Structure formats: structure tokens, C-alpha cells
Amino acid sequence: MxxxxxxxxxxxxxxxxxxxxxxxxxxxxxxxxxxxxxxxxxxxxxxxxxxxxxxxxxxxxxxxxxxxxxxxxxxxxxxxxxxxxxxxxxxxxxxxxxxxxxxxxxxxxxxxxxxxxxxxxxxxxxxxxxxxxxxxxxxxxxxxxxxxxxxxxxxxxxxxxxxxxxxxxxxxxxxxxxxxxxxxxxxxxxASYGCTRVPDDGEIDWRQPTDVIDRMIRGLTPPFPGAFTHLDAQRLIIANASPRLDAPSYIGRVPGRIVGRSPSEGWVDVLTGDGVLRVSSVLTANSERPCAAAFVIGSTRATLGLSRLDLLRRIVALEDRLASLEQLKCTQE
CATH class of the missing domain: 3.40.50.170 (Formyl transferase, N-terminal domain)
Structure with missing residues (x-):
């Protein structure tokens, strides 16, 4: 043979x-x-x-x-x-x-x-x-x-x-x-066509329904870019989360607000547009591996996402930067 x-x-x-x-x-x-x-x-x-x-x-x-x-x-x-x-x-x-x-x-x-x-x-x-x-x-x-x-x-x-x-x-x-x-x-x-690349604009809009946010997080899990939010204007990747099906109803609360936190188990509960998402682990800008969400988000008074105040601060910082560049340009001329 x-x-x-x-x-x-x-x-x-x-x-x-x-x-x-x-x-x-x-x-x-x-x-x-x-x-x-x-x-x-x-x-x-x-x-x-x-x-x-x-x-x-x-x-x-x-x-x-x-x-x-x-x-x-x-x-x-x-x-x-x-x-x-x-x-x-x-x-x-x-x-x-x-x-x-x-x-x-x-x-x-x-x-x-x-x-x-x-x-x-x-x-x-x-x-x-x-x-x-x-x-x-x-x-x-x-x-x-x-x-x-x-x-x-x-x-x-x-x-x-x-x-x-x-x-x-x-x-x-x-x-x-x-x-x-x-x-x-x-x-x-x-025939149908997907996008030509992995989404790199996966910032979470906490006003969206819980299942929409959950799918984005699961679809961008690291080592892919990761679905991200902001905490005190710092970028924060959500590494692991799941909808909380037994969550109470929160009326009049702001989406993105932390409504529950367990330091012993490491999770935090975040309000979405229609419910609550339990975030188990996150990835900060300076870390290579996910860590427990409660270690990073230390208070139920925190709100995830860029607030209006955060945006105003960024606008003021950009305006100051532009003014400095214009002044430098005039000096060089």
C-alpha cells in the first residue's frame, strides 16, 4: 500500500x-x-x-x-x-x-x-x-x-x-x-454584508435597553476592543456583565447610576434604560487584566458615562488648548 x-x-x-x-x-x-x-x-x-x-x-x-x-x-x-x-x-x-x-x-x-x-x-x-x-x-x-x-x-x-x-x-x-x-x-x-471591521466605537449608552447593552458587551469582549464607558471621565471597559432579571424597578433614576454594590462579591448594579445590568469585572486604562468592578467603582453615588459636567469640562479644556495654540502661532509669526 x-x-x-x-x-x-x-x-x-x-x-x-x-x-x-x-x-x-x-x-x-x-x-x-x-x-x-x-x-x-x-x-x-x-x-x-x-x-x-x-x-x-x-x-x-x-x-x-x-x-x-x-x-x-x-x-x-x-x-x-x-x-x-x-x-x-x-x-x-x-x-x-x-x-x-x-x-x-x-x-x-x-x-x-x-x-x-x-x-x-x-x-x-x-x-x-x-x-x-x-x-x-x-x-x-x-x-x-x-x-x-x-x-x-x-x-x-x-x-x-x-x-x-x-x-x-x-x-x-x-x-x-x-x-x-x-x-x-x-x-x-x-447575500448580506457585515461591517468591514470590529466596532471600535463601542461606547455604552446607558439609556439603551439592558439586552442591547448586554449584547454589545458580549460582542466586544477583550481581547477585542471592549464595550466601554467612563468613570470620572476615565475610560472603563466592561469585561463581564449580565442582565439582572430580579431587579426592582427604579423610577426617575438616571441611567448609568450605580444602584447596588457588593465589595465581597465584586459586582456593581448599573441602571439602564429599562432595567439593571450587573457588572462583574472591568478593565481600566492602566491594567492588562480585568478586575472586580466593585474594586474600581467604590461608591453607589457614582454614575457611569460622560455627564454634562464632564462634557463641559472637556469643552473648556479644548477651548483653552486652542487659545494656547493660537497664541503660540501669533508669537511665532
């Missing part, structure tokens, strides 16, 4: 799905090179695994490097998992390209789809593996699987589950593609 030859593949993997993509491919293919940004959270684990396997990891500065690598290495396929650049048609024509996309295509084409699925209140997320064509996320589907979004699921939870599916399936899908499998076409009449 002859041993099956492993096809050569090249991996483009910048983000949080790259490590499991590499492990899946390395189990069934010969990974000849990985292109990856050096400053990603999972970079050290991926690089250690690649080094142990004798796989070169390089930073892709420009797409001409990819063109040259394809010409030099002649891979049977280029696999993409978490890569944020559009590959032009002339490079796509050089080789088979397979992309891993964390949504149920043709829904949520684009980027940051797991984040937006939670924020928008979707009940399912999913993974699609497809051939790459010049149209954005428009190639034939090679594999697809849905997963439910639970009421307590964060974006990190969903990524862990989708990464596990990717690790189990990707290598086998690539083998089938190299053997000639073309997949099935997408129903373009049902």
Missing part, C-alpha cells in the same frame, strides 16, 4: 483563527510557509508550533511577497484564515485559494461577523470554508456548519467553538479541493 502524498499548502493567518488553522493543515498537508503579523495575541503559540514542525513563519509586508512565494514554492493551495487584505485577481489566478470565514455565507460577508452576530441579536453563528474568487466572500462553498448563540455567549466563547470546528475540518477540506472538489454555489439572492 503506497503512502498518500501530502500536498504543499501556504497559509495566510493574521488573527485569532490562525493557530487552529495551522494545526489542522499540518495534520494532513505539508505547510510550506505561514504569513502572519508579528504582534497578534496568538503569535507566540503559533510560532512555537511552527518552529517545532519546521515551518517558516514570515511577515507579509506587501502582496508581491505572496506572488513571489507562490512562484517559488508552487503550493497546491493557499489557505486564508483571518487575513484582512483583499487579494487581487491576478494573484488569485496563480493558484487555488481556500478561505475560512466565520459566518454562514452568503449571510454576513465581510469582516467581524461573529462580533456583529452577537451585537445584532442573531441566534446562530457559523463557519464557512469556500473557494476564493474576486467577489468578496463569493466563491463556492466547500463546508459549512452552524452553531447556536446562547444568551450568555461572548465573542470569545464563539471563537473557541468555531476554532474547534475549523481544526477538525479544514485539513480534510483542503485535501478534497486539491483532489478536484469544486463545492456548491452560494445563493447570492440571500
Amino acid at each position: 503506497t503512502e498518500r502524498l501530502q500536498p504543499d499548502v501556504l497559509l495566510l493567518a493574521d488573527g485569532p483563527t490562525g493557530f487552529t488553522a495551522l494545526r489542522s493543515l499540518a495534520a494532513q498537508c505539508r505547510v510550506v510557509q505561514v504569513f502572519r503579523k508579528p504582534d497578534q495575541p496568538e503569535a507566540s503559540a503559533l510560532r512555537a508550533f511552527a518552529k517545532a514542525q519546521g515551518i517558516l513563519v514570515a511577515e507579509l509586508q506587501e502582496l508581491n511577497q505572496l506572488r513571489k512565494a507562490i512562484a517559488d514554492l508552487r503550493p497546491a493551495a493557499v489557505v486564508i484564515s483571518s487575513f484582512d487584505r483583499i487579494i487581487p485577481p491576478q494573484i488569485l489566478a496563480l493558484c487555488r485559494f481556500v478561505n475560512v470565514h466565520y459566518s454562514l455565507l452568503p449571510h454576513y460577508r465581510g469582516r467581524a461577523n461573529v462580533n456583529w452576530a452577537i451585537i445584532n441579536g442573531e441566534t446562530t453563528a457559523g463557519i464557512s470554508i469556500h473557494l476564493v474568487v474576486p467577489e468578496l466572500d463569493g466563491g463556492n462553498l466547500l463546508f459549512q456548519q452552524a452553531i447556536p448563540i446562547g444568551s450568555n455567549d461572548t465573542v470569545a466563547c464563539l471563537y473557541n467553538r468555531l476554532n474547534a470546528i475549523q481544526e477538525r475540518e479544514l485539513g480534510g477540506v483542503v485535501l478534497r479541493v486539491v483532489a478536484g472538489y469544486q463545492g456548491t454555489g452560494q445563493n447570492t439572492d440571500q
Whole structure:
């Protein structure tokens, strides 16, 4: 019995799905090179695994490097998992390209789809593996699987589950593609598009309903940018929170006001537009890890969010700064 030859593949993997993509491919293919940004959270684990396997990891500065690598290495396929650049048609024509996309295509084409699925209140997320064509996320589907979004699921939870599916399936899908499998076409009449990036404007409006705020927090859980608010004009990321379903009704109180606090358990209760959100942990501007919310928010007299007084102070500070710059300009002239 002859041993099956492993096809050569090249991996483009910048983000949080790259490590499991590499492990899946390395189990069934010969990974000849990985292109990856050096400053990603999972970079050290991926690089250690690649080094142990004798796989070169390089930073892709420009797409001409990819063109040259394809010409030099002649891979049977280029696999993409978490890569944020559009590959032009002339490079796509050089080789088979397979992309891993964390949504149920043709829904949520684009980027940051797991984040937006939670924020928008979707009940399912999913993974699609497809051939790459010049149209954005428009190639034939090679594999697809849905997963439910639970009421307590964060974006990190969903990524862990989708990464596990990717690790189990990707290598086998690539083998089938190299053997000639073309997949099935997408129903373009049902196509929808997510935003092109993870939301970076996730400031919490405490006047919003509790479930809306809760979804934003779960959809932006660190290491993503995080849903944030302000405490005494200082930025504060909400790392973990949940709606308090048994909360009493507070009439005439200001959304964002702290109405309960437990130093022993670490949580604080915050008024929203229609209820109460229990905040368990927060991340301050000077910290790398979340800490108990009650350690940072020390009083039930506190109000989260920028108050009118905070805004007025900022306006006055900006006006003073502008006046100083104008005076400096006049002095130099």
C-alpha cells in the first residue's frame, strides 16, 4: 500500500483563527510557509508550533511577497484564515485559494461577523470554508456548519467553538479541493454584508435597553476592543456583565447610576434604560487584566458615562488648548 502524498499548502493567518488553522493543515498537508503579523495575541503559540514542525513563519509586508512565494514554492493551495487584505485577481489566478470565514455565507460577508452576530441579536453563528474568487466572500462553498448563540455567549466563547470546528475540518477540506472538489454555489439572492471591521466605537449608552447593552458587551469582549464607558471621565471597559432579571424597578433614576454594590462579591448594579445590568469585572486604562468592578467603582453615588459636567469640562479644556495654540502661532509669526 503506497503512502498518500501530502500536498504543499501556504497559509495566510493574521488573527485569532490562525493557530487552529495551522494545526489542522499540518495534520494532513505539508505547510510550506505561514504569513502572519508579528504582534497578534496568538503569535507566540503559533510560532512555537511552527518552529517545532519546521515551518517558516514570515511577515507579509506587501502582496508581491505572496506572488513571489507562490512562484517559488508552487503550493497546491493557499489557505486564508483571518487575513484582512483583499487579494487581487491576478494573484488569485496563480493558484487555488481556500478561505475560512466565520459566518454562514452568503449571510454576513465581510469582516467581524461573529462580533456583529452577537451585537445584532442573531441566534446562530457559523463557519464557512469556500473557494476564493474576486467577489468578496463569493466563491463556492466547500463546508459549512452552524452553531447556536446562547444568551450568555461572548465573542470569545464563539471563537473557541468555531476554532474547534475549523481544526477538525479544514485539513480534510483542503485535501478534497486539491483532489478536484469544486463545492456548491452560494445563493447570492440571500447575500448580506457585515461591517468591514470590529466596532471600535463601542461606547455604552446607558439609556439603551439592558439586552442591547448586554449584547454589545458580549460582542466586544477583550481581547477585542471592549464595550466601554467612563468613570470620572476615565475610560472603563466592561469585561463581564449580565442582565439582572430580579431587579426592582427604579423610577426617575438616571441611567448609568450605580444602584447596588457588593465589595465581597465584586459586582456593581448599573441602571439602564429599562432595567439593571450587573457588572462583574472591568478593565481600566492602566491594567492588562480585568478586575472586580466593585474594586474600581467604590461608591453607589457614582454614575457611569460622560455627564454634562464632564462634557463641559472637556469643552473648556479644548477651548483653552486652542487659545494656547493660537497664541503660540501669533508669537511665532
